[in-house]
Amino acid sequence: MLSRADDFPIHQTPEPIAVSGTDRNFYDRYFFSAQAPDGGAVVGVALGVYPHLNIIDCAVSVLHAGQQHSLFASRVLGGERMDLRVGPVTLEVLEPLQKLRLSIAPNETGIAGELIFTGRAAPILEPRFIRRNGTRTLMDVTRMTQGGQWSGQVSAAGASHDLTGWRGTRDRSWGVRPIGAPDAQAVQPPTPPQFFWLWTPTAFDDWLLFFHSNDDEHGRPWNRAGVLVRLKDGAEFPLEDPRMALAFRPGSRHAGAARLEARLQDGRPVTVDFRIGDNFMMRGIGYGHPIRGHGMFQGPDVLAHEVIDLAGVDPAxxxxxxxxxxxxxxxxxxxxxxxAGRGLFEQLAIGPHAPSGFRELFDLAA
Incomplete structure (x- = not known):
């Protein structure tokens, strides 16, 4: 199947661009986060293309005053991977690796606006994520992450937000990970679920911090890296032996505070102390959503609106x-x-993680 992308010199296999190898779980995703200077409002966006499922979907979620309002849109892709329009949302790459625009036309969800992301430094390339359950590939992913600033405006629930002065993060990831309907045939022998993930993109006036860790049940990292980016010249300073200590909120698997300790390659110590406030719920942009999950077929052209009241969220x-x-x-x-800086402290802990005291699938901190 030929598409408009085939007229650009971007092929990496002998096949048309509409085809991405043979794994049905191949995906290509944009993620954005924008946060007000005082942390009083945050916007999250996820837009994904799933070539072999022939689906494109997007979610935009605005958290303000204790409520998270989400727009979900999904449609059949039609093989055109460069047509980044879904429902009222259009994504444009204005300057590759530097500037992107997300336009949300007025629609029935009440979420609308124009958001422009501009990088404060070049993206960093994270180590390749490869994880298998037995003989089956769970993840084989490349990801780049970029700190940036925002302009434009967004409205939700009758409130309008001017994004001038807002900072945030975007990432681009592509490869293989679980998407769409789950596999009907389980791995043999059965593999108990376990996944531990931390990600802490943080913006300072003169620096950007990126740290992530995927740990096994013993707390041993199978993918961990940290880097400081100096904004005056874009220089990257890898962090040696980065380690995160977490203080969990009782009755949850969510940290309320944390400390990152590491050192630069010349031996100088680096510490970052995090104080964590409200949680932006990732199901509000499709992650783990039982109906609006990434790559799930919802219909040929669907638009939906959901509201999460943070006061009613059950952490268990x-x-x-x-x-x-x-x-x-x-x-x-x-x-x-x-x-002083501000950013995100992303967390997902499924199954055991010895350093955190978790022994079962979803037991909670004491």
Whole structure:
């Protein structure tokens, strides 16, 4: 099947661009987060293309005043992977690796606006994520992450937000991960579910911090990396032996505070202390959503609206396990006075994780 993308010199296999190898779980996704300077409002966006499922979907969610309003849109892709329109949402790459625009036309959900992301530094490339359950590939993913600033405006629930001065993060990931309907045939022998994930993109006036960790049940990382990006020249400073200590909120798997300790390659110590406030619920942009999940067929052209009241969220419900905590941060390099910043503290803990005291599928912190 030929598409408009085939007229660009971007092929990486002998096949048309509409085809991405043979794994039905191949995906290509954009993620964005925008946060007000005082942390009083946050916008999250996920837009994904699923070539072999022939679906494109998008979710835009605005958290403000204790409520998270979400727009969900999905349609049949028709093989055109460069047509990034779904429902009222259109994504445009204005300047590759630097500037993108998300337009949301007025619609029945009440969420609308124009949001423009501009990178504060070049994206970083994270280590490739490869994870298998027995002989079956669970993840084989490449991801780039970029800190940026926002302009434009967005409205939701009758409130309009001017994005001037807002900072945030975007990422682009592509490869293989579970999407759409679950596999009907389980791995043999059965593999108990286990997945532990932390991600802490954080913006400071002069620095960007990126840290992530995927751990096994013993707390051993199978993918962990950290880097500081100096904004005045874009220089990257990898963090050696980064380790995160978590203080969990009782009755949950969500941290309320954390400390990252590492060192630069020249031996100077780096510490980052996080104080975590409200949680942005990731199901509000499709992650783990039972109906609006990424790549799930919802109909040929669907638009939906949902509201999450944070006061009513049950942290013991597994559907609420995946969150991005809105975090204030204090960065200290080589013992210098701490620098204040703000970012996300993403967490997902399924199954055992010895350092956190978790022994079962969804037991909670004492």
């Amino acid at each position: 419900n597994p559907m609420n396990a995946h969150v991005q905590g809105l975090a204030e941060a204090q960065l200290s390099i080589a013992g210098a006075p701490p620098l």
